[in-house]
Amino acid sequence: MKMSIAMVLGLGVAAAVWSVAVTAENQDEEVVQQVSGVSILYMYEAVQYSGQAVAEGLEEVAANAVRPSVHLTDAQRFMLNCPVADTFVFPVGAPDAGGYYDAQPFGKNFHLGEDWNGVGGGDSDLGDPIYAVANGVVFFTEDIQLGWGNVVRILHNIGSKEAPEYIDSLYAHLIDVYVRPGAMVKKGDPIGTMGNCDGLYAAHLHFEMRHKAFMPIGGAYSVKTDGYLNPTLFLKAHSHTHGTAAQ
Numbered sequence: 473m474k475m476s477i478a479m480v481l482g483l484g485v486a487a488a489v490w491s492v493a494v495t496a497e498n499q500d501e502e503v504v505q506q507v508s509g510v511s512i513l514y515m516y517e518a519v520q521y522s523g524q525a526v527a528e529g530l531e532e533v534a535a536n537a538v539r540p541s542v543h544l545t546d547a548q549r550f551m552l553n554c555p556v557a558d559t560f561v562f563p564v565g566a567p568d569a570g571g572y573y574d575a576q577p578f579g580k581n582f583h584l585g586e587d588w589n590g591v592g593g594g595d596s597d598l599g600d601p602i603y604a605v606a607n608g609v610v611f612f613t614e615d616i617q618l619g620w621g622n623v624v625r626i627l628h629n630i631g632s633k634e635a636p637e638y639i640d641s642l643y644a645h646l647i648d649v650y651v652r653p654g655a656m657v658k659k660g661d662p663i664g665t666m667g668n669c670d671g672l673y674a675a676h677l678h679f680e681m682r683h684k685a686f687m688p689i690g691g692a693y694s695v696k697t698d699g700y701l702n703p704t705l706f707l708k709a710h711s712h713t714h715g716t717a718a719q
């Protein structure tokens with residue numbers, strides 16, 4: 473029996489939707505199964521099941537399409553892969569932001585982050601390297617425009633392997649982005665370059681840290697600071713190994 477299989481994988485931001493369309497040409501029959509809210513891992517497993525099932529017939533495809541599987545959310549997979557971050561560096565001029573200054577500190581004008589600029593002023597810092605502030609796993613890279621431009625977010629475990637405690641760091645307005653979601657980074661690894669958000673601003677890095685990991689992107693300015701860290705205070709307090717931290 474001649475058979476063709478068409479698979480449509482649609483991955484939305486809010487929820488992954490997986491569709492499998494199976495067409496038996498001689499019967500002009502189409503079977504479509506949809507599963508919502510599944511993880512990427514589940515999608516891969518489902519595709520494998522489906523491929524195997526083609527040889528066994530349409531009924532098996534349909535059965536496998538709704539077979540329960542291991543459900544790991546993307547967030548859970550990132551957490552499982554996240555290395556321990558024992559110490560931190562600044563995201564520009566690592567390790568200590570030498571050659572840069574914070575033009576708009578955390579809290580000023582209700583700013584939820586810091587604006588890092590080169591001491592040369594203007595766009596003299598355009599294209600400068602941006603560094604991962606600690607070991608971690610990249611969980612978001614996207615050009616979300618609307619004043620943000622290219623954004624990279626990294627998950628860090630500041631606890632231990634046995635007792636993890638997750639925070640995340642956010643880097644915005646980048647020109648180049650060197651990493652993709654799932655990438656493991658080490659403290660000080662270049663992750664992109666300083667940008668100006670498509671000419672919207674003089675080049676600088678908008679940098680945030682959140683002690684509640686995976687919060688929505690947010691608005692960069694707010695009277696509500698719940699979930700946010702003062703980056704410079706945090707980085708200075710964690711610039712050396714535990715036990716010798718210089719406050």
Ligand SMILES: [Zn+2]
Pocket residue numbers: 576583585586587677678679692
């Ligand atoms: Zn900013």
